[in-house]
Amino acid sequence: MGRSRVDPARTVAFEVLKAVRVHDAYTNLVLPSLLRKHRLTGRDAAFATELASGTLRRLATYDAVLDACTDRPLRKVEAKVLDALRLGAHQLLAMRVPQHAAIATTVDLVRSEVGPGAGGFANAVLRKVSQRDLEAWFAELAPARDADPVGHDALVHSHPAWVVEALGAALEGVGAGDEVADLLAADNVAPAVTLVARPGRSNREELPGEPTPYSPHGVVLGSGDPGQVPAVAEGRAGVQDEGSQLVAVALADAPLEGRDEHWLDLCAGPGGKSALLAALAAGRGADLLAVERQPHRAELVRRALAGADGVRGVVTADGTRPPLEPGSFDRVLVDAPCTGLGALRRRPESRWRRSPDDLTVLVDLQRRLLASALDLVRPGGVVLYATCSPVLAETRDVVAATLEQQPGAQLVDLAPQHVQVPTSAGPLPGTVQLWPHRHRTDAMFMAVLRRAGEPAGD
Known part of the structure; x- marks a missing residue:
C-alpha cells in the first residue's frame, strides 16, 4: 500500500521521531526543515509540531499505556511501529482528534511504513488505548502519589525518575519543594x-x-x-527565550569597577546571547569577542553576529584554555554546557538522553570553564556563570566550589537587578534561578562573580 493515504502532517511527525531515535536529532532543529520539505504551513504545520513534540514529551506515559495494551514487551515491537503507536496514543489521549481518525491514520501510516500485518497489530493496540481517557489510565497505571511521589510524577508527567528527583531537589534548594508537580507540568507545555x-x-x-x-x-x-x-x-x-535574554542583560548591568571596554562570550554557540551582548556592548562603546569550541557552532555564531557593530571576532577554541591574554576582559559570560534540564519545553527529547553519569563530566567542565573565565577577566571585572539547568550540582555546587578554591572571586548580589522578577532567588544568596512554571522561561541559573584586586584605570 502506497504512502498516498498518509497525510503530510503525520508523515512529518513520524519522520521527526525517527530522526530523534536514529540520529539523536533535536526536534526544534529538525522540524523546520521537514515542514519546508513537505510544504506545510499554518494549521498543518502546527498540527505536525504538536504531534511530534507532544509525543516526545509524553513518551514515558504513552509507553506505559501501550505496554498495558500489548501482549508483547515494547522492546520487541519494531521501532517504526512503536513510533507510530506513540503518535496514535498522543492523538487519542491528548489532542482533539476524533477517535476513528486517530486510529485509521495511524494504521495507514504503519501499513505504509511496515506492512499490512503490522497495521492490524496497530489497530488492535490503539483500540485498547482508546477505551480509557488519560486520567483513567493514570488512575490504573500510576502509583499513589503519597506512597511513591517520584514514581507517580515520573509516569504522570513523563520524566525519568532521576530527573524528577533532581528537579525536586533544585526546588527544595530555593524553598519551593512543594512545586515539583507544577514544574513538571510546565515542562510539558509548548513554549511561546x-x-x-x-x-x-x-x-x-x-x-x-x-x-x-x-x-x-x-x-x-x-x-x-x-x-x-x-x-x-x-x-x-x-528568536530567543526570555530567560536567555535576561542572562545577557544581567551581565551587561552587573556593577563594574574601572573600565568597561572588552566583553567576552566564552561558550558562544549557537550565538543568540552573543548577538544580544554585542548590541548591548556597542551601545556603550565596548566590543565583544566570542569563543566557541566546535567549528560548526562557531560558524553559527559568525552568522548571528553578521552586520553587528562592536564585534572583535569569533575564535574557534576550547574555552577552558583559549589563546587569549589573561586579565584582558572587563565582562565575561560563561553560558556553560549543561544537562539542559531547564529547557525541556523546547527540547523534549533531552530528558530521555541524559543520565546521572552525565553530571560528573559536565560539572568538571563547568568548573574548568568558570576558572578560565576568572583568569581572563581583569581585577574588578565580572564573570556571569549561567546554565540552562536548575540542577544543584551544576548551579549551587559549581559556584560554591569556585568561591572556595578561588579566594580572589567574590559573589555579586544579583537581586537588585531582578527586583522586577518575583520569586527568582537562587540556591545561593545573590544568585538568580528562573523557572518555567513561575516565569514562563527556561530554568536559567545566573551567578555573577567579581575578580578581586585593583581595577584597571579608566
Whole structure:
C-alpha cells in the first residue's frame, strides 16, 4: 500500500521521531526543515509540531499505556511501529482528534511504513488505548502519589525518575519543594515563541507581539512564522527565550569597577546571547569577542553576529584554555554546557538522553570553564556563570566550589537587578534561578562573580 493515504502532517511527525531515535536529532532543529520539505504551513504545520513534540514529551506515559495494551514487551515491537503507536496514543489521549481518525491514520501510516500485518497489530493496540481517557489510565497505571511521589510524577508527567528527583531537589534548594508537580507540568507545555530586539539595530516596538514581562528587549509572538518578521529576517532581531535574554542583560548591568571596554562570550554557540551582548556592548562603546569550541557552532555564531557593530571576532577554541591574554576582559559570560534540564519545553527529547553519569563530566567542565573565565577577566571585572539547568550540582555546587578554591572571586548580589522578577532567588544568596512554571522561561541559573584586586584605570 502506497504512502498516498498518509497525510503530510503525520508523515512529518513520524519522520521527526525517527530522526530523534536514529540520529539523536533535536526536534526544534529538525522540524523546520521537514515542514519546508513537505510544504506545510499554518494549521498543518502546527498540527505536525504538536504531534511530534507532544509525543516526545509524553513518551514515558504513552509507553506505559501501550505496554498495558500489548501482549508483547515494547522492546520487541519494531521501532517504526512503536513510533507510530506513540503518535496514535498522543492523538487519542491528548489532542482533539476524533477517535476513528486517530486510529485509521495511524494504521495507514504503519501499513505504509511496515506492512499490512503490522497495521492490524496497530489497530488492535490503539483500540485498547482508546477505551480509557488519560486520567483513567493514570488512575490504573500510576502509583499513589503519597506512597511513591517520584514514581507517580515520573509516569504522570513523563520524566525519568532521576530527573524528577533532581528537579525536586533544585526546588527544595530555593524553598519551593512543594512545586515539583507544577514544574513538571510546565515542562510539558509548548513554549511561546519569543523574539528579541537587538538594541541599536531594532527595538521591540517594531516587533509583533506582547512585550515580555521581564526583559526590556523581548516580545511574545502570538502567531505566525518568526522568519517572516522583517527585523528577524534581516538579523536585527532574533528568536530567543526570555530567560536567555535576561542572562545577557544581567551581565551587561552587573556593577563594574574601572573600565568597561572588552566583553567576552566564552561558550558562544549557537550565538543568540552573543548577538544580544554585542548590541548591548556597542551601545556603550565596548566590543565583544566570542569563543566557541566546535567549528560548526562557531560558524553559527559568525552568522548571528553578521552586520553587528562592536564585534572583535569569533575564535574557534576550547574555552577552558583559549589563546587569549589573561586579565584582558572587563565582562565575561560563561553560558556553560549543561544537562539542559531547564529547557525541556523546547527540547523534549533531552530528558530521555541524559543520565546521572552525565553530571560528573559536565560539572568538571563547568568548573574548568568558570576558572578560565576568572583568569581572563581583569581585577574588578565580572564573570556571569549561567546554565540552562536548575540542577544543584551544576548551579549551587559549581559556584560554591569556585568561591572556595578561588579566594580572589567574590559573589555579586544579583537581586537588585531582578527586583522586577518575583520569586527568582537562587540556591545561593545573590544568585538568580528562573523557572518555567513561575516565569514562563527556561530554568536559567545566573551567578555573577567579581575578580578581586585593583581595577584597571579608566
